[in-house]
Amino acid sequence: MKLTPRLQTIAELVPNGGRIADIGTDHAYLPVYLIENKIVQEAIAADINVGPLRNAEKTINSYKYNKYIETRLGSGLTPIKPNEVDTVVIAGMGGLLIRDILQESIEVVRTVKTLILQPMVAQDEVRKWLCGNGLKIDNERLAKEGNKLYEILVVTKGEMEIENDIYYEVGYKLIENKDPYINDFIEAKLRKYTEILKTVENENTAKAKEKFLECKERIEKLKKVRECL
Numbered sequence: 312m313k314l315t316p317r318l319q320t321i322a323e324l325v326p327n328g329g330r331i332a333d334i335g336t337d338h339a340y341l342p343v344y345l346i347e348n349k350i351v352q353e354a355i356a357a358d359i360n361v362g363p364l365r366n367a368e369k370t371i372n373s374y375k376y377n378k379y380i381e382t383r384l385g386s387g388l389t390p391i392k393p394n395e396v397d398t399v400v401i402a403g404m405g406g407l408l409i410r411d412i413l414q415e416s417i418e419v420v421r422t423v424k425t426l427i428l429q430p431m432v433a434q435d436e437v438r439k440w441l442c443g444n445g446l447k448i449d450n451e452r453l454a455k456e457g458n459k460l461y462e463i464l465v466v467t468k469g470e471m472e473i474e475n476d477i478y479y480e481v482g483y484k485l486i487e488n489k490d491p492y493i494n495d496f497i498e499a500k501l502r503k504y505t506e507i508l509k510t511v512e513n514e515n516t517a518k519a520k521e522k523f524l525e526c527k528e529r530i531e532k533l534k535k536v537r538e539c540l
């Protein structure tokens with residue numbers, strides 16, 4: 312199984328051994344790769360939708376991995392029982408959905424050793440939620456596919472303090488680890504906020520003014536982060 316750079320980076324972050332649950336598995340590419348490479352012993356490939364779960368079954372059947380990978384239909388972590396898995400991966404969904412999935416099944420989350428989360432958007436909301444729920448980010452990596460950068464968080468139990476709110480947006484571990492894509496990541500954010508700034512600077516509404524100040528502050532903070540790299 313050849314994975315895309317995003318899924319490959321996720322696979323590299325999965326701890327060796329034990330059982331994994333891949334939530335929102337779609338084609339089950341990740342669990343198949345993890346079994347094929349003997350990174351985990353068993354996997355549960357779960358999805359809320361029948362179509363993606365059928366795709367998962369097709370992939371699993373073609374590799375004859377039915378003994379190692381079980382498919383389950385259901386929303387979020389609801390198909391998983393407490394203490395059933397060591398690692399949970401939730402990738403390719405929005406940050407708010409990931410947060411809600413974790414919140415809804417907090418009793419399962421508490422029994423998992425490692426969570427690997429790859430929110431497509433609202434990554435800051437995921438980091439905020441983790442902070443308030445006895446979970447800490449042990450590691451973070453960026454993966455690049457085309458022009459797009461993906462943020463991947465490795466989370467375990469423990470306390471985490473985020474001193475400056477910019478680190479909700481730029482994961483501190485990316486800076487600490489000198490992630491190969493950190494410069495590109497910050498430059499992309501600076502470009503995004505500069506674009507927004509340009510569109511709102513000549514508008515006269517209170518909302519536009521608020522947005523303008525918010526963007527200016529973000530840009531200053533991002534520039535400070537850039538100076539520390």
Ligand SMILES: C[S@@+](CC[C@H](N)C(=O)[O-])C[C@H]1O[C@@H](n2cnc3c(N)ncnc32)[C@H](O)[C@@H]1O
Binds near residue numbers: 335336357385387401
């Ligand atoms: C974009 S795909 C991501 C597939 C794979 N995880 C990846 O990262 O490549 C999103 C998948 O999540 C599933 N999904 C969406 N909401 C879900 C939920 N609440 N619980 C479980 N699966 C969900 C969708 O059916 C879809 O198969």
